[in-house]
Amino acid sequence: MDSGVYITLRDVVFSRSGRRIFDGVSLDIPRGKITAIMGPSGTGKTTLLRLIGGQLKPDSGEILVAGESVPKLKRKALYTLREKMGMLFQSGALFTDLSVFENVAFPLRVHTSLPDDMIRDIVLMKLEAVGLRGARRLMPAELSGGMTRRVALARSIALDPELIMYDEPFAGQDPIAMGVLVKLIRDLNLSMGLTSVLVSHDVPESLSICHYACIIADGQVIGEGTPDELRQHSSERVQQFLQGQPDGPVPFHYPAADIGSDWGLGGGSA
Amino acid sequence: MAQRTTEIVTGLFIIAGLAALVFLALQVSGLSPKSDTDTYTLYANFNDVGGIAPRGKVAMAGVTVGSVRSVTLDRETLQARVELAIDAEVDNIPADSAAVIRTSGLLGEQYIDISIGGDMESLQPGDRFYSTQSAMNLERLITNFASGK
Amino acid sequence: MMDNIAALGRLGLDVIATVGRAGRFLTGVLVGVPRPSVGFPLLVRQLYSVGVLSLAIIVVSGLFIGMVLGLQGYTILSDYGSEAAIGQMIALTLVRELGPVVTALLFAGRAGSALTAEIGLMKATEQLSSMEMMGVDPLRRVIAPRLWAGFIALPILAAIFSMVGIWGGMLVGVEWLGVFEGSFWGNMQASVSFTEDVLNGVFKTVVFGFVCSWIAVFQGYDCVPTSAGISSATTKTVVYSSLAVLGLDFVLTAVMFGDF
Numbered sequence: 168m169d170s171g172v173y174i175t176l177r178d179v180v181f182s183r184s185g186r187r188i189f190d191g192v193s194l195d196i197p198r199g200k201i202t203a204i205m206g207p208s209g210t211g212k213t214t215l216l217r218l219i220g221g222q223l224k225p226d227s228g229e230i231l232v233a234g235e236s237v238p239k240l241k242r243k244a245l246y247t248l249r250e251k252m253g254m255l256f257q258s259g260a261l262f263t264d265l266s267v268f269e270n271v272a273f274p275l276r277v278h279t280s281l282p283d284d285m286i287r288d289i290v291l292m293k294l295e296a297v298g299l300r301g302a303r304r305l306m307p308a309e310l311s312g313g314m315t316r317r318v319a320l321a322r323s324i325a326l327d328p329e330l331i332m333y334d335e336p337f338a339g340q341d342p343i344a345m346g347v348l349v350k351l352i353r354d355l356n357l358s359m360g361l362t363s364v365l366v367s368h369d370v371p372e373s374l375s376i377c378h379y380a381c382i383i384a385d386g387q388v389i390g391e392g393t394p395d396e397l398r399q400h401s402s403e404r405v406q407q408f409l410q411g412q413p414d415g416p417v418p419f420h421y422p423a424a425d426i427g428s429d430w431g432l433g434g435g436s437a
Numbered sequence: 438m439a440q441r442t443t444e445i446v447t448g449l450f451i452i453a454g455l456a457a458l459v460f461l462a463l464q465v466s467g468l469s470p471k472s473d474t475d476t477y478t479l480y481a482n483f484n485d486v487g488g489i490a491p492r493g494k495v496a497m498a499g500v501t502v503g504s505v506r507s508v509t510l511d512r513e514t515l516q517a518r519v520e521l522a523i524d525a526e527v528d529n530i531p532a533d534s535a536a537v538i539r540t541s542g543l544l545g546e547q548y549i550d551i552s553i554g555g556d557m558e559s560l561q562p563g564d565r566f567y568s569t570q571s572a573m574n575l576e577r578l579i580t581n582f583a584s585g586k
Numbered sequence: 587m588m589d590n591i592a593a594l595g596r597l598g599l600d601v602i603a604t605v606g607r608a609g610r611f612l613t614g615v616l617v618g619v620p621r622p623s624v625g626f627p628l629l630v631r632q633l634y635s636v637g638v639l640s641l642a643i644i645v646v647s648g649l650f651i652g653m654v655l656g657l658q659g660y661t662i663l664s665d666y667g668s669e670a671a672i673g674q675m676i677a678l679t680l681v682r683e684l685g686p687v688v689t690a691l692l693f694a695g696r697a698g699s700a701l702t703a704e705i706g707l708m709k710a711t712e713q714l715s716s717m718e719m720m721g722v723d724p725l726r727r728v729i730a731p732r733l734w735a736g737f738i739a740l741p742i743l744a745a746i747f748s749m750v751g752i753w754g755g756m757l758v759g760v761e762w763l764g765v766f767e768g769s770f771w772g773n774m775q776a777s778v779s780f781t782e783d784v785l786n787g788v789f790k791t792v793v794f795g796f797v798c799s800w801i802a803v804f805q806g807y808d809c810v811p812t813s814a815g816i817s818s819a820t821t822k823t824v825v826y827s828s829l830a831v832l833g834l835d836f837v838l839t840a841v842m843f844g845d846f
């Protein structure tokens with residue numbers, strides 16, 4: 168295995184409720200770089216992150232994280248491996264019954280036996296990194312969407328992970344909040360050498376910060392490479408996605424029967 | 438709320454629960470700490486025990502002095518054999534006393550009344566009442582009366 | 587016709603699968619008790635919200651039910667001139683039946699539904715997932731303290747319910763309707779047995795506490811993570827808990843008090 172690769176996916180097949188979501192996906196995610204995974208909504212980007220985190224198991228294929236095969240890990244080993252991962256959920260997923268401070272302190276309190284004043288220092292440092300040291304006494308319900316994500320980001324880096332996965336960090340953010348998040352993701356990668364996986368359908372923002380990107384559609388990787396390579400990519404489907412054309416090789420419609428049959432025109436049963 | 442306050446209130450809650458249980462034990466079921474240990478056993482055979490069942494009351498001059506422990510059939514005499522647990526303090530029941538099944542009120546519960554004899558000797562643990570009087574069976578009484586016996 | 591039979595079969599399989607999931611879920615919750623220093627504060631917190639906060643409704647309901655028993659019992663018993671047996675009637679009804687059952691029903695409505703909604707919402711907002719990704723097992727961290735708290739709280743609440751109910755009955759019977767206090771307590775003490783009535787009642791509440799809490803946390807954990815899913819899971823908690831309590835009460839009563 169290449170020491171520069173942190174996560175490897177080989178021929179991953181995964182289906183849900185009888186629908187095949189990944190049909191042989193292979194992907195290498197380099198260590199210490201920002202990798203963007205892009206694709207239309209509903210292609211399974213979140214699912215891919217959950218597969219990497221071991222919350223879901225593939226039907227077949229291999230998933231290696233830091234050299235360990237995630238689907239084969241025993242419960243305990245899996246939980247140990249997860250301490251090296253941070254994940255920023257789409258909604259932030261802050262614990263609503265804990266204050267901002269306690270949210271960030273949570274992983275530290277669970278996984279370390281550091282004294283209180285040290286935990287306090289670390290938490291304030293992490294909150295400072297996302298610019299929210301002053302908000303430490305607020306409850307999650309008092310935060311805006313952008314602040315919620317920044318607190319969640321502080322929480323996912325509390326244990327200084329090796330890997331951080333961002334699930335749609337830009338979705339539904341105003342331009343300023345988006346700019347703040349872009350800067351944060353880049354800074355974290357630079358200062359801590361974090362391997363970062365960025366899942367998004369916001370093409371310009373993602374391409375502006377990633378070192379490496381791949382596009383998933385229809386359960387397969389349809390294009391990968393550096394941002395520049397992608398922009399020059401010959402595939403029509405890749406170009407359709409990057410330029411945001413409504414219809415093309417990547418279908419606008421969720422797979423469905425012939426429209427006539429749904430309106431009862433085709434002579435078939437309704 | 439601060440963790441400390443929560444802890445204290447929860448502690449009070451648990452103590453209240455235990456207190457309620459103690460209340461149910463002492464005040465409601467009349468369980469007293471000395472109950473089972475200091476009783477002694479007497480036996481009484483009846484032709485008909487009627488509604489006497491385990492836990493039934495045993496009284497003397499209207500005062501509860503013990504309880505029925507078990508009711509079984511004596512295979513030899515084909516009588517009901519009742520085992521009584523009598524309070525140890527009541528250790529001077531005259532030996533010729535009789536065990537009588539009575540009813541409290543007209544429709545009330547049946548209990549065993551010890552009608553006191555005049556003997557100087559007392560019944561000893563394990564002894565049997567020499568004379569007993571069975572339950573008054575209202576139905577049989579009426580049948581007997583009707584058929585003129 | 588065939589369609590109906592097939593649908594019935596599918597329903598049966600769904601039910602069995604749910605029971606299987608609930609069983610596996612329970613093992614996941616019960617194995618691996620967290621360190622006492624971590625688990626104890628979590629348990630206390632949940633005991634507070636599940637137990638202490640249910641106290642008001644339990645005390646008020648217990649008081650009223652005891653008072654109603656006093657009134658009704660007096661009306662019926664005084665026809666036979668045996669109103670002195672009112673204490674016995676109130677105590678036996680409460681300790682054997684109404685205490686455990688009504689407390690469990692109120693508990694399912696007050697605390698069980700809250701547990702389901704809370705856990706369901708934690709699932710819908712990905713709090714449980716994010717905990718898992720932080721290397722913390724939500725079954726142990728979130729679910730286990732709630733399950734244990736319900737299990738511990740219900741017997742306590744039921745004992746308090748019975749006590750308050752008996753006190754309420756005495757208020758009506760003795761203070762108001764003038765039953766002689768000595769015979770009120772005397773009759774009660776002569777007929778209520780600690781082992782057969784009180785302890786059997788406590789055993790019932792232990793069973794109900796376990797079943798109600800299990801249903802509540804499982805419905806929350808297993809719900810479809812949407813608003814509609816959470817609301818249907820909450821309803822299911824109340825309905826299933828109530829049915830389970832009443833059904834189990836019949837079975838337990840038959841086993842405990844059936845043979846004499």
Ligand SMILES: Nc1ncnc2c1ncn2[C@@H]1O[C@H](COP(=O)(O)OP(=O)(O)O)[C@@H](O)[C@H]1O
Binds near residue numbers: 208209211212
């Ligand atoms: N719990 C689930 N059960 C069944 N299907 C699901 C579930 N979650 C997601 N899916 C399906 O998996 C597909 C991928 O979902 P997701 O990974 O959330 O997409 P993305 O994050 O790319 O928008 C969707 O088409 C969705 O229909």
Ligand SMILES: [Mg+2]
Binds near residue numbers: 213334
């Ligand atoms: Mg998604």
